[in-house]
Amino acid sequence: MNDQAPAGAPQAGDPGAPAPGGCPVAHGDVTRLYGQGSGMDPHGIYTRLRAEHGAVAPVLLEGDVPAWLVLGYRECRRVLDNPLQFSRDSRIWRDWLEGRIEATHPLIPMVGWRPDCVSQDGEPHRRLRAAVTDNLQAVAGRGIRRHVTYFANKQIDAFAGTGTADLVGDFADYLPMLVLTRVFGLAASEGRSLAESSAQVIKGGADAMEHNGRIMHILAELAERKRSEPGADFTTGLIGHHADLDEDEVLNHLRLVLITAQTTTSNLLARVLQAILTDASRLAGLVSGELNVSSVVEQVMWDTPPLAVLPGRFATADLELGGVGVKEGDLLILGLAAGNLDPGIRPDTGVSVQGNQSHLAFSGGPHECPGQGIGQAIIEGAVDTLLHRLPSLRLAVPAQELTSTASTWEARLDTLPVTFAA
Template identity: 35%
Template structure:
């Protein structure tokens, strides 16, 4: 893919504000090489805003490489992002329009393919099909009682804090931020623990730049197929069963692919929102001292995270239905365009920098594909953060904030770990209640406890040590 302009478009003279942009575009035209920045790897992970600052020389749409040999466009301008997100008649979500993938110019085993490939779910469809699938999701999620959900999150958080509290140190990602969303997903979706662990492993793997994405995708598909089969046999008052019983009548394949979407938002993105919020609270001078009585409420801190470090930092892939010019840049039909929510939220063109209480960020998206679960997602993150800071008020980072490492993939803004220390905290719960699914259940009319694993159930054959989900499982079972 190449960037092109009419031959009459001369590069503006030096000194003109458009000179840098024009020179860069002309250079791309001349060389035929589109991608000028990598949106993956250690340099990008450590300081993505430096990459986006350089990309702004191209305008609000810039060429990038998102994996070895995989080119794309990234939108870094707020107004241009709004234009794309609100124009389904011009920009499609359907990855079957991705010409480079269809033509074999993208390796099938590329780490980005599982996150960008077509799945028949609400994220990757348009028009009536999108509306049909989205309605199943929204109407099923609407049946979840927020008060009951809050109670379960609080009890699960207490259980986790009781496990890590007496040690006086912890990795808040592997022992709290990653575990709590998994417990909530298992509860909401009637998902047994053995399947839940498999789903967490597969989902994390397709986000990681250095993972075997094909293998992770296979683990994910295996776990979801098991969940769908089990809920067909044993339906209950849970989101999975409500989706299956919806009048639109989803097939097993459609169910699996809707659950991929909800799993990614409910576990991977949720852990990032929780941990990025905790990182801000533990490192920002505005929250110095007693965090439980800090000068900014947790809700405001989460808003700031959604502005500055949104959990899905670069995603919402769109494909032009026909050749289109955006801010002077020609994007060809079928070329992938990522919305960089972290870049557009920090667009220098936005007036002012006051973000407290300001929810005009695009972290949840806008338009027909706005996140359908943003209200429960905020509730879960807020309760998780509030409960931890209330129970462990003297918590602090165990390393300098500059020493924290970020995962190196192009899509999410996710820490590798979040080590902390604190004065030991005594458990507040009876030892017999030291399991998330043994906590007092939410009333069955709202969200039921997950069914117990079937006799003889085992973990995936793909289970192998080497990432946070393995330490999570060993820790959870007291090993």
């Protein structure tokens, strides 16, 4: 594969082997934005890219696939709000059309076209999205907080007697998927493996396609069962919706909601718990009832959104964005984390953003995340249950010792060790 840099981008020299440590890695003239690494500083790289290139920077994705990383808040909004200029349909992606991207490429699970609402615009998008939003609203009204409380207590029961826990591996990583098994009509025993496979799809790499296949196999069996044994669940609702989704559309929307809801909610839950446990006044406010969880979530959405980089939009014509000449068919990825910290709209990150929901964490425009309410319910229920069960909860290590691992699309907290009265 002989990938070219985006039109107007400087060419990299000999790419060699990726530098250890992962995402993003500066190499040659173009920044590589792939791999995984612990202790990396994505925000430092975003700051350097902004200084060197402005609001839009040339980067290389996995396999040295060229793309434009949109760093500016206003530029992200322009892309999100204008699907006629920046389509979600990857079938117009020039590198794909010209045969430089194979169907088995590790980026395909995240960027490739599928018969789902995020891969399309206009009327096809509206038809498919209606089926998703209608059924998410239906399941959200069926006592989702009850499922959260039940599974949160089950998770806590496993470590409550020990006096110590890792709130990432023992709690946040799997709780959202356990709730989603109830929402989808799956067996709870499927939760752990589905959570692990979803994480691998987001990370990318050689195993991404294999894990994507595992998820699709489980969901295909689920859809087949629900056609003969319908229930009060999201899967049955999709199958019977008046939008009349075909088999592939049902399956791909199950995949879409499962992976995005699990990975973003688990990451956000871990970051919310980190924000609480590294700020004594915040923890005290929540325990006393003077502060609510939603205000903490709002702050985290601005500072460390669960999806740091959003794939992908494709230019429908030659145009200018942030002073850069983007060519028809170029791939753009949106720096949600970078945009939220854009000094042009947030010069002082120490100022409270309470009550300001104009962050980019939920994307925006026609493709804005439709599952915000369910994610919020899972996080609020999880935190409330945890603090009720373990009121003496404290961070077991200095806050500065907490580390994260970054991949192309996200940066996840590695561990969150805590102590409490057993």
